[in-house]
Amino acid sequence: MGKKILIVDDSRQDRKIIQRFLHKAGYAELALAETGEEGVLKAETEVPDLVITDTKLPGIDGFEVCRQIKEKALSHHPKIIMMTGAIDAVDAVKARKLGADDYCAKTSDYATLIDAVGQILTKEPS
Amino acid sequence: MQNILIVGGNPAAEILIPLLRDGGSAQILGVVDKNSEAPALKLARELGIPTATDWKDFLSDGTLTQILVTEEDPRAFETLLNAKPAQAGILDAAAAKALTETLQSRRELEKSLRETQEELSTQMWGLQKTNNAIKLLYNELEEKNKKLRELDKLKSDFVSHVSHELRAPLTIIKGYVLTLFDDVHRATPEQNEYVEIIREGVDRLARMIENLLDISKIEAGMLELKKAATPLVPLAENIVSSLRHEAGKKNIELTTSFPGQLDAYVDPDRIVQILTNLIVNAIKFTPENGRVTVALSEEAGEIRCSVTDSGIGISRENIAQMFTPFKQFGQPAGRGPKGTGLGLAITKELVHMHHGKIWVEAEPGQGSKFIFTLPKYTAESIVTDNVESKIKLAEKKGVDVSLVTVALNGSPETDPVAAEMIPALKKTLLRPKDSAFVNGGVLYLLLENLEKKDAPAAAEKINRTLKAFLKSKGLPEQNFFSLGRATYPDDAETGSELLAKARVPLARDTDPERP
Numbered sequence: 169m170g171k172k173i174l175i176v177d178d179s180r181q182d183r184k185i186i187q188r189f190l191h192k193a194g195y196a197e198l199a200l201a202e203t204g205e206e207g208v209l210k211a212e213t214e215v216p217d218l219v220i221t222d223t224k225l226p227g228i229d230g231f232e233v234c235r236q237i238k239e240k241a242l243s244h245h246p247k248i249i250m251m252t253g254a255i256d257a258v259d260a261v262k263a264r265k266l267g268a269d270d271y272c273a274k275t276s277d278y279a280t281l282i283d284a285v286g287q288i289l290t291k292e293p294s
Numbered sequence: 295m296q297n298i299l300i301v302g303g304n305p306a307a308e309i310l311i312p313l314l315r316d317g318g319s320a321q322i323l324g325v326v327d328k329n330s331e332a333p334a335l336k337l338a339r340e341l342g343i344p345t346a347t348d349w350k351d352f353l354s355d356g357t358l359t360q361i362l363v364t365e366e367d368p369r370a371f372e373t374l375l376n377a378k379p380a381q382a383g384i385l386d387a388a389a390a391k392a393l394t395e396t397l398q399s400r401r402e403l404e405k406s407l408r409e410t411q412e413e414l415s416t417q418m419w420g421l422q423k424t425n426n427a428i429k430l431l432y433n434e435l436e437e438k439n440k441k442l443r444e445l446d447k448l449k450s451d452f453v454s455h456v457s458h459e460l461r462a463p464l465t466i467i468k469g470y471v472l473t474l475f476d477d478v479h480r481a482t483p484e485q486n487e488y489v490e491i492i493r494e495g496v497d498r499l500a501r502m503i504e505n506l507l508d509i510s511k512i513e514a515g516m517l518e519l520k521k522a523a524t525p526l527v528p529l530a531e532n533i534v535s536s537l538r539h540e541a542g543k544k545n546i547e548l549t550t551s552f553p554g555q556l557d558a559y560v561d562p563d564r565i566v567q568i569l570t571n572l573i574v575n576a577i578k579f580t581p582e583n584g585r586v587t588v589a590l591s592e593e594a595g596e597i598r599c600s601v602t603d604s605g606i607g608i609s610r611e612n613i614a615q616m617f618t619p620f621k622q623f624g625q626p627a628g629r630g631p632k633g634t635g636l637g638l639a640i641t642k643e644l645v646h647m648h649h650g651k652i653w654v655e656a657e658p659g660q661g662s663k664f665i666f667t668l669p670k671y672t673a674e675s676i677v678t679d680n681v682e683s684k685i686k687l688a689e690k691k692g693v694d695v696s697l698v699t700v701a702l703n704g705s706p707e708t709d710p711v712a713a714e715m716i717p718a719l720k721k722t723l724l725r726p727k728d729s730a731f732v733n734g735g736v737l738y739l740l741l742e743n744l745e746k747k748d749a750p751a752a753a754e755k756i757n758r759t760l761k762a763f764l765k766s767k768g769l770p771e772q773n774f775f776s777l778g779r780a781t782y783p784d785d786a787e788t789g790s791e792l793l794a795k796a797r798v799p800l801a802r803d804t805d806p807e808r809p
Contacts, residue, residue, distance in 0.1 A: 255427040260420030271420070273427030275434055280427070 176207030204228035238267035303332030559671035580605035682789035
């Protein structure tokens with residue numbers, strides 16, 4: 169598919185699992201970031217098509233990551249999916265207003281996340 | 295869509311041109327002014343709108359619907375009215391300004407409406423995302439719950455199965471060890487001591503297995519209480535005297551404080567188990583020459599039973615875990631019967647099954663006091679209890695229960711007659727799983743797995759059987775009894791509701807034998 173995805177999550181375990189699920193779904197090019205700051209930086213340097221960020225992160229949180237990436241108005245226009253272990257309608261609206269393309273819950277099988285990734289990456293003309 | 299001709303190239307026209315052009319509801323056919331260099335005409339030319347120096351050129355255009363005159367030129371106005379059926383209006387600079395303001399505020403309104411709509415759709419988006427996630431997580435939770443329940447059942451089955459399997463070999467070991475023990479005169483003192491140790495170990499294992507079986511039965515909801523009106527004082531006295539010997543070994547003074555009479559509606563075997571457990575514990579944790587007191591009383595409408603000791607007491611943090619399975623605190627060192635760690639857990643469950651409460655009051659070094667309560671019973675509470683436990687059981691089995699009441703004309707004096715009816719009904723109608731009891735001149739029949747639609751026929755059968763019964767006894771049949779019936783869950787959601795409905799006598803004219 170040739171799409172590159174950046175995963176921003178402070179949990180090593182979660183990063184590994186998301187990586188594995190994305191690999192299985194056919195996304196080979198993956199980049200990882202442990203903190204929000206690293207995520208914002210790599211959103212520029214790694215030129216990903218999509219950034220998946222957890223809402224809760226040490227340092228700047230996922231909302232701030234989303235805001236900063238959108239603010240930079242990068243030429244490759246990375247899409248952003250915010251995922252969370254604590255689902256909240258107020259957070260969902262906040263994410264949308266900050267420019268997130270999707271907001272989904274972390275479930276044990278990450279099925280919703282993979283679905284969302286598929287939808288967002290096929291919508292965009294390659 | 296309005297097709298507009300603007301006549302007069304003054305500043306009002308300059309404002310109107312872009313407004314009309316961007317407004318979307320009108321199209322400017324042309325702008326006219328005598329002066330071809332008027333600013334409005336220049337603007338129109340820039341925007342690609344046709345211009346002219348004589349407005350009459352446009353009047354032949356059939357699509358023209360409105361003419362706006364931005365100059366106060368009555369002559370032009372009159373000509374317009376006569377020339378075209380189109381609407382015409384004069385717009386001077388002030389009117390143009392007012393129009394501009396109206397248009398602007400309309401545009402602002404539209405903008406804020408658009409913004410509100412956007413905000414709404416963002417909120418909707420958020421709600422939808424959240425909703426989807428909640429649905430998903432709920433399903434996941436449900437799935438996990440199901441698995442947990444299955445695991446829990448597996449665990450209970452396993453415990454119950456293993457306990458049963460362990461029982462058989464243990465019985466063999468115990469039997470043979472006891473046989474050995476009987477022949478102690480042939481053994482050396484050393485061998486004798488070993489046998490004693492083995493015996494203690496085997497006893498403990500046997501107790502533990504019995505306890506495990508009890509716990510697994512309670513957890514599976516399979517432990518049924520055989521409740522009966524029970525005089526508590528003789529029951530407690532029996533337990534105390536059977537444990538006097540045990541207390542005497544440590545020179546513990548075992549005293550009682552019992553009222554003259556105190557009855558409870560309980561399963562006597564289980565109350566023996568509860569009390570024995572508490573008293574044995576108290577003796578175990580009380581040092582030599584101590585004191586254990588067993589008290590029964592009636593307080594605040596409930597029966598209260600307490601076992602107080604002068605033992606080692608319990609620390610505050612351990613009190614909270616006293617009734618948790620396998621939690622053991624301050625086991626006395628050395629030889630002697632060891633606990634299984636299940637006794638208090640079972641005791642608590644048994645008290646709860648009796649709708650009672652159990653707790654402990656203790657301080658380290660100050661002794662402990664275990665207290666449990668049992669509800670006072672009335673004739674009514676026994677009936678309710680019976681009905682409710684039947685409903686519970688039926689729910690577990692997934693079947694209906696019909697309750698038929700037979701109210702005898704009279705009062706408790708007719709109880710013996712009602713009681714005699716039960717064997718008569720057992721012959722014709724009652725099945726082993728049905729229950730029947732008499733209380734206060736009323737015969738209650740709880741018919742398991744009898745659906746509402748079959749209840750009238752059953753009631754009729756009961757009616758006929760009872761009439762025949764009364765006849766055979768030479769008792770007056772006329773108006774001697776009345777029937778009532780209700781079915782769970784069709785007619786009632788709770789035991790008390792079922793009772794209330796089943797107590798309403800059926801209308802007499804439903805009796806086919808009556809003219």
